[in-house]
Amino acid sequence: KTHDYVKDNSECKPIIISTLTAMYNLSTSNAFLPNCISPLARPRLPYSILFAIGGWSGGSPTNAIETYDTRADKWVNVTCHEESPRAYHGAAFLKGFVYIIGGFDSVDYFNSVKRFDPVKKTWQQVAPMHSRRCYVSVAVLNDFIYAMGGFDGYTRLNTAERYEPETNQWTLIAPMHEQRSDAG
Known part of the structure; x- marks a missing residue:
């Protein structure tokens, strides 16, 4: 998110936004999963x-x-x-x-x-x-x-x-x- 290559790359921005949304939104439903651009952006339950x-x-x-x-x-x-x-x-x-x-x-x-x-x-x-x-x-x-x-x-x-x-x-x-x- 802060690396120049990532933050200035238009292809990375949607992945970052999806990932951050999933990370900080516990109520994310499974309906979100098919719309993920990358499997890395799927929501995971944080340890905290x-x-x-x-x-x-x-x-x-x-x-x-x-x-x-x-x-x-x-x-x-x-x-x-x-x-x-x-x-x-x-x-x-x-x-x-x-x-x-x-x-x-x-x-x-x-x-x-x-x-x-x-x-x-x-x-x-x-x-x-x-x-x-x-x-x-x-x-x-x-x-x-x-x-x-x-x-x-x-x-x-x-x-x-x-x-x-x-x-x-x-x-x-x-x-x-x-x-x-x-x-x-």
């Missing part, structure tokens, strides 16, 4: 994106999803209205996917896990946990997702389990010494 998925809003769980682009200082609503509301869940990012783990919808406590592909903007159900958990603590370590403690609708939990994406399986690990939920 934050996700706010579900939660509690207006007195009940919500299915709202917003992304924040730190470079543009802009929030974009990317809610998938087909998804059911979910609050008090855990979230993790692993190998390009966002995982939503457990949670509560004001009626049911979930052991379900959903995986979001931010590039394709699609959800996929993956293997459920062994226990229902809301207020669950979630962490990623060595390519595993860990779910620890939580509340199953009756009691605080001391159980913990880990998810291996390659096998799509949850495995129980040693329980914690104390029952707990909401741990950081």
